[in-house]
Amino acid sequence: GAGVSQSPRYKVTKRGQDVALRCDPISGHVSLYWYRQALGQGPEFLTYFNYEAQQDKSGLPNDRFSAERPEGSISTLTIQRTEQRDSAMYRCASSSRDTQYFGPGTRLTVL
């Protein structure tokens, strides 16, 4: 596609529910990144992939968070047993060389 797309754009869920956030990168981009952005802050790194391999997951807050990119294209970030503190904007980016291009983000609200 023309740019990075993310779905859903908005997600409201109840505490304790699982959520899956999807990222569709720019076609042909090798690397895919997940970030989380709290209000008034810059994005914080969560994890990234080269092709289907997860290269770094050091930013995932705890084991409720996981990500996959099974075919080296679309990626899913899953949050299990959501908590109110998980509420944030979740941003995905993809890159082919030096520059990361970001999607519009998914705003997650946990009630």
Next chain:
Amino acid sequence: SQELEQSPQSLIVQEGKNLTINCTSSKTLYGLYWYKQKYGEGLIFLMMLQKGGEEKSHEKITAKLDEKKQQSSLHITASQPSHAGIYLCGADEANFGNEKLTFGTGTRLTIIP
């Protein structure tokens, strides 16, 4: 880990005036990225700087990276309403690129008529 400090945190500028936003790092910057964020949209890539003393321009926006590669500035000439938004600097922590970025907290720019 690398920390990026942006100043000012917010800026209100009259349309037509010039302005500068700064980004300072606690460590050497191997790659410094400037993005612009508008409400409801993703981060829009503006420019990337890698070499000490490097300067790049796009339309009325100029970004510079100092020789020591620890500070970058973003300068907007003759500001317009379309320049309003949040400007974020991000740094590549690794020396070979294409790695995770660390971001500053952003500078909110408001343009008044």
